[in-house]
Amino acid sequence: MSIRPSLDDIRAAAARLEGIVVRTPLIPLHSYGEPSSIYLKPETLQPIGSFKLRTVFNAVAAKTEEERARGLSTTSAGNTAQALAWTARYFGTSARSLMPETAPETKVRAMEAYGGTPVLVPGAEVFRFMTEEGWKDEPYTFIHPWREMAGSATIGVEIVEDMPDVERVYVPVGGGGLIGGVGSAIKALRPEIKVIGVEPEGCCAFTQSLAAGEPVPVTCQTICDGVAVPLVLPDVFEVLRSVVDETVLISDRDAKAAVKRLALRNKLVAEPAGGLAVAAALAAAGDTTGKSVCIISGGSINADLLAEILTDPALD
Numbered sequence: 001m002s003i004r005p006s007l008d009d010i011r012a013a014a015a016r017l018e019g020i021v022v023r024t025p026l027i028p029l030h031s032y033g034e035p036s037s038i039y040l041k042p043e044t045l046q047p048i049g050s051f052k053l054r055t056v057f058n059a060v061a062a063k064t065e066e067e068r069a070r071g072l073s074t075t076s077a078g079n080t081a082q083a084l085a086w087t088a089r090y091f092g093t094s095a096r097s098l099m100p101e102t103a104p105e106t107k108v109r110a111m112e113a114y115g116g117t118p119v120l121v122p123g124a125e126v127f128r129f130m131t132e133e134g135w136k137d138e139p140y141t142f143i144h145p146w147r148e149m150a151g152s153a154t155i156g157v158e159i160v161e162d163m164p165d166v167e168r169v170y171v172p173v174g175g176g177g178l179i180g181g182v183g184s185a186i187k188a189l190r191p192e193i194k195v196i197g198v199e200p201e202g203c204c205a206f207t208q209s210l211a212a213g214e215p216v217p218v219t220c221q222t223i224c225d226g227v228a229v230p231l232v233l234p235d236v237f238e239v240l241r242s243v244v245d246e247t248v249l250i251s252d253r254d255a256k257a258a259v260k261r262l263a264l265r266n267k268l269v270a271e272p273a274g275g276l277a278v279a280a281a282l283a284a285a286g287d288t289t290g291k292s293v294c295i296i297s298g299g300s301i302n303a304d305l306l307a308e309i310l311t312d313p314a315l316d
Contacts, residue, residue: 072143202222225272
């Protein structure tokens with residue numbers, strides 16, 4: 001059965017999320033008074049600083065009270081874990097997340113602050129847990145970080161409603177849940193809009209899988225930890241292949257430059273994965289016309305890394 005959400009699924013998700021998530025605005029990318037054709041969809045304005053609240057809250061709200069009472073579980077590099085802990089507190093239950101030992105301290109501490117329990121293990125163990133579906137041996141109710149797409153699809157609906165004449169939407173790609181949802185909504189409502197997936201050069205599982213014609217694992221070496229997923233699962237891959245028009249690869253340097261620009265010009269704090277879409281749109285600006293929207297997926301970044309990026313003159 002396809003995990004691609006229908007319009008009915010997306011409308012049901014929007015109803016569950018009403019009053020919980022922020023309907024984030026479309027903001028022009030700052031360009032010192034010059035007209036800009038690039039607009040930002042800052043999901044950093046959500047209560048946990050990431051689009052993941054849409055995904056996780058919708059998935060949990062759709063569960064039965066008995067399923068929620070068993071406690072909630074997920075795997076995460078950080079943002080899904082925060083969303084799960086926030087949501088668990090809302091529903092009065094517990095949350096735990098398997099997380100790689102390399103997860104940014106900011107994300108680990110934030111999950112704890114929301115009342116969740118991070119379980120830190122080697123990254124290879126997280127990957128094994130996901131590919132072997134280890135959650136089936138757990139007593140908890142598992143919330144899949146990539147297969148739950150209806151919540152993130154509400155972003156696509158908002159973009160189409162708020163900017164009907166948009167021509168391109170740039171979306172970061174990690175496990176595929178964000179672009180799978182956004183792309184499903186856009187292709188159902190306005191199929192002529194181009195959905196462009198953006199990956200870091202050092203971890204581009206979807207782009208390499210497209211070239212191979214099937215999901216293939218990759219080695220990940222990137223500062224963009226929020227999308228550092230070494231494999232797009234087969235059912236997710238099929239959804240992405242049906243809704244994504246093209247992919248773009250971005251260097252870590254350009255992702256960091258986008259973070260600096262967003263902070264100093266638009267006064268928005270983004271993590272490197274959150275800067276990918278802006279970096280891609282800027283790279284294409286001289287070759288395209290028409291309006292583009294960039295999804296700023298998350299803003300969980302360690303203070304020392306942000307300071308390093310903001311003070312690096314090579315990123316100007």
